[in-house]
Amino acid sequence: MLDFLSAAAGASSAPGWIEFLPLVGMGLIFWFLIIRPQMKRQKEHQEKIASIKKNDKVVTAGGLIGKVVKVDDDYAEIEIAQGVRVKAVKATIGDIVPKAGNAAAND
Numbered sequence: 001m002l003d004f005l006s007a008a009a010g011a012s013s014a015p016g017w018i019e020f021l022p023l024v025g026m027g028l029i030f031w032f033l034i035i036r037p038q039m040k041r042q043k044e045h046q047e048k049i050a051s052i053k054k055n056d057k058v059v060t061a062g063g064l065i066g067k068v069v070k071v072d073d074d075y076a077e078i079e080i081a082q083g084v085r086v087k088a089v090k091a092t093i094g095d096i097v098p099k100a101g102n103a104a105a106n107d
Contacts, residue, residue: 049090052076057097060088065097 052058056068058078066080076093079085 048096049093052090052093052096057099058093059095059097061092061094064088 052068052071054068054071057065058068058076059065060078064078064080064086066078066086068076069079069085070077071090074090075087076090077085077087
């Protein structure tokens with residue numbers, strides 16, 4: 001009788017690689033739902049920051065809004081008030097404010 005139980009248990013066991021399929025599936029879901037979209041947003045942000053030019057209105061990560069006066073490779077000089085200029089690292093610029101003519105009307 002003991003041989004019958006051990007033979008039945010051996011016949012119903014799945015190969016070892018099948019046990020890892022749920023982990024692989026969770027990894028793929030994690031990649032497509034979290035990592036890939038984040039990498040896409042980061043790439044778009046880097047392209048936007050690289051296209052900053054003089055007279056663009058920008059918002060920094062700290063919330064300052066100003067007009068770009070001068071752009072270097074790593075820094076941007078931003079005028080936040082008349083006669084008040086700050087030098088900011090380009091990577092800390094959060095967004096470029098669209099010009100007033102391009103904004104959609106809110107109804």
